[in-house]
Amino acid sequence: GAVVSQHPSWVICKSGTSVKIECRSLDFQATTMFWYRQFPKQSLMLMATSNEGSKATYEQGVEKDKFLINHASLTLSTLTVTSAHPEDSSFYICSALFVSGRSTDTQYFGPGTRLTVL
């Protein structure tokens, strides 16, 4: 159980175009999902917290208008990188919060999406 998928697994796009990344919780409902960014050989940096039915909460320094987040259902959150530029090239990872009710609520991660902007 607690499987999270991401689509696409990799994408190459031209500078100036927009790219949408989907994050789905496959076997549980997640009112809260998270989006992270990971540069090569570095740790994960939280970009934003996505709450179903409400606006996302962005971390300091993350541009809201550039990284649009939509959490329209209990199993789907999307991250749209608008007007992408080469500096946006990175590995984007989502996680979904599994609420146990019996033990620690745990974030389960998707497999990540590698974005390359030419």
Add this chain to the structure above:
Amino acid sequence: AQTVTQSQPEMSVQEAETVTLSCTYDTSENNYYLFWYKQPPSRQMILVIRQEAYKQQNATENRFSVNFQKAAKSFSLKISDSQLGDTAMYFCALGEHSGAGSYQLTFGKGTKLSVIP
């Protein structure tokens, strides 16, 4: 501000041996969570083990166990009987409440573990 420090960028261990990865953290909260995640070459983040700060008993999951020292703010991971499949990047993470029943994770920089046959 919350911080997580992993002082060992790289480690290696012989297959079947035991290895301990260190992690220290800083938080002003009294109730929080601690996690170890592994990230193999596939880059899929996999939960290894978790610990609630209010629990004194150290968590164990098969070959994985932790040494949680709350006063020292230390959370080390011990891997027993190391296997080749344990080769991965290991991240220590601190979870602090962020409202609405959720929490945010702060990750350490990771320790790259290589299991040598």
